[in-house]
Amino acid sequence: MSRRRLLQTWKVCLQVRETGMREQWREAFGEMAREYWTDERTRELTGGKDLLVLPGEAPALLRALGLLHRDATMPPPQVSKYLQLNHMLWLMGPPLRELMERFGVLNFIDAGCGRSYLTTALAWCFRNVWEQPARILGVDINAKLVDECRRRTEITGLQDILRYEAADLDVFDSASAWKSAFGDGVDKTHAVISLHACDTATDDAIALGIAEEAELIAVAPCCQAELARGWKELDEADVDGAFRPIWQTPQLRRTSGAQITDTFRMLLLRAAGYETRVVEFVPSEHTPKNTLIRAMRRSDGDPEALEEYRELRRATGGVGIKLERLLEV
DSSP, X not given: OOHHHHHHHXXXXXXXXXXXXXXXXHHHHHHHHHHHSOHHXXXXXXXXXXXXXXXXXXXXXXXXXXXXXXXSOOOHHHHHHHHHHHHHHHHHHHHHHHHXXXXXXXXXXXETOTTOXXXXXXXXXXXXXXXXXXXXXXXXXXXXXXXXXXXXXXXXXXXXXXXXXXXXXXXXXXXXXXXXXXXXXXXXXXXXXXXXXXXXXXXXXXXXXXXXXXXXXXXXXXOOOHHHHHHHHHHHTTOOOTTHHHHTOHHHHHHHHHHHHHHXXXXXXXXXXXXXXXXXXXXXXXXXXXXXXXXXXXXXXXXXXXXXXXXXXXXTTSOOOHHHHHHTO
């Protein structure tokens, strides 16, 4: 496609979109993307890998997520984010396939959804790749972000699958939220996910998943600072202990605190009956926010894991995390 024709097509897309005729915009933008994303360009982008979300097949989605430019190209800074999104979807594949085999309509809560990148992509995959009926409810305390998510979802045409609730997870009533978003008929939450919920918000998401007896809990923690704050208080109080050299060193306090926080979360999930894996979903050279905790409900609980948590807590100074208090263990 010539540059002049690209410009003309883009102007048509813009005019149509501004009139609110989103379906026509998706068709026009999709045509432009399919012409641009030839097999050769797609192979160059993906490195020949079989990715779930391809730019020629999901242009409206990738445009709404800010990964495609208005002329359907993908700017170099967005390539790594695009690949990270696909890798996250790939990591979610095994538990999702298990849920799809076990249940009819899947019900997901995105706790602390933020800009809802992952769940918007999941909604698209449920419809266009897996052909699986699903309902996804994004929850965030920031009402402005929720409005932005709703607008993005309407652009992609996924509003029948993906809806939102502005709420604080501390007082979140899932039954009322499901009814408000989708009406009657939602009797179980199958999965709770949370991507980069900051600090103790990840604990809120995990606690919600356990309370809902969700089959799948998947969280990507961010900015785990609670444990480091507690260790700093131990240092300021001149408390003695084997972990004191780490308490006294701010850099080590932060990095060790993040790692041990996620270890605590893993053990508490296992104690609650979840088979839990901790995996890297983004290479550490790209971002330190690269840990995915993926848990599948398998039993009523594991007392040995709870004792391991308590022993590790004692060994590192006796400072626990919010999740322990939420679970009242």
